[in-house]
Amino acid sequence: MPIPTGSPAVDRSLLRDDVYRRLRDAIIDGTFTPGEQLKDGELAEWLGVSRTPVREALLRLGSSGLVVALPGRSTRVSTIDAPAVRDARDVIAAMHELAVRQTTGRLSDDDIERMRAANRRFAEAVASGDVGAALDADEEIHRIPVAALGNRAIETVLDQFDPLVRRAERLRFRADGHASVDLHSHLIDLIAAGDASAAATLAFDIWHTLPTEPRTDD
Template structure:
C-alpha cells in the first residue's frame, strides 16, 4: 500500500510522541499493511515533520514489535506473529489486572459513568460492524482504571505491548463481540462495588483469553 496522500500534517511544535502515535495507529488500523516497507523520508513528508522524529518513532515501533528494522537496509511492518501476540497478551492481561485491583471501590462516579458510556459506544460499534470505533471505545473503557491508578511503569508497559494486541484484535472484529458488552458491564459493576478480587479476575480473563482466532474480548 502506498503512502496515503493528503491528510492533516502533524503540527511541527508537537512532541515526538505524536509522530509515534500517528505511525503506530496507521499500522494498527491497517493503513500500513504487514510486509510493507516504511521509508523515513516518505513518512516525514506525509506527516509534515523532519526525519528525526520519524526515525525515533520507528525505533520505538521496533521495540514494540510492530516493525522490523534491518540496519542499513529497510524497515518493514511486521507480520502478525501468534507467539508474539500471545506473549504480549499475557503481559497486558497482568497489567490490567493490577490496575483494576488497585482502583476497585475507589473510582469516582464520573469515571464509572465514563466507563459505561464507553461500553455503550462499544456496543453500538460492534452492532454496526465498525471495527475502528469498537476498538477506540474498548481502549477508552480500559484506559480509565489504568489512568486512575497512576502507575507510570504500568502505563509504559501497556504503551509498549498493547498495540500488538490491538492489531491482532482488529483482524477479527467482524466476529460477534456482543458477549464482550455484557462482560464489560460486569467489570464496571465489580469495580463500582469495590469487589477487587472479582474485578481483577475478570479483567485478567478479558485479556488473557484473547487469541488471534477468537472473538474480541
C-alpha cells in the first residue's frame, strides 16, 4: 500500500531523549546499581524500543559519568567516584551562581512563588522520606533561575553534569535533607529582595554543602 502522506513523522529526538531520561533516572534512583552490566538488547526490550536509541543514550550517560563503557566488552553503571563528583559539583555550583546573579531582580513574582512552592514540596518530601520527590523539587527550585536566564550553554553544561551529582545528592537526602529547606528559603528571600551578590554567593555555597564521599552505612 502507498505510504500515507498525512501522518506526522515520529519525532526521533523525543524518543532518544525519553530513553536517555528513563535510563538516567533508573541509575540515579538505584534501579541499576553501581557495577551492574547494562546490555542494550535487554534495555531495548524493557523500554519497548530499538537498540539504536538505547545505544545513543548509553553514550550520553558515559559522557555524564554514570556509565563506563569498555570497548568490545561491556557497559556498566559507574561507582560513585568522589573526585568526579567534586569536579561536577564545582562546575554546577558555578553555573547556578551565574544564573542567580544574572536573574536576581529580573525574576517575576510568579517565578519566585514557584520557587517557594517547590521548596514547600521539597520540605514535605524530606519529612515523609520520599527521596525521589525531594530530588524533583530540589531540581525545580534551582532550575527556575536557569530557565529564566535562557542561556543555552549553561543548560547544556548542567544537563551533562547534573546526573552525576544527583546520584550523590540522593544519598544525602536519604540521610537528612532538612538543612536544605532553610538554605532554599534563604536563597529565595535574597532573590526576592534583589540582593544579587548575596543570592549568587549562597547559590554557589549550597552546592558545596553536598558531601562527595559515598556513605558507608547505607
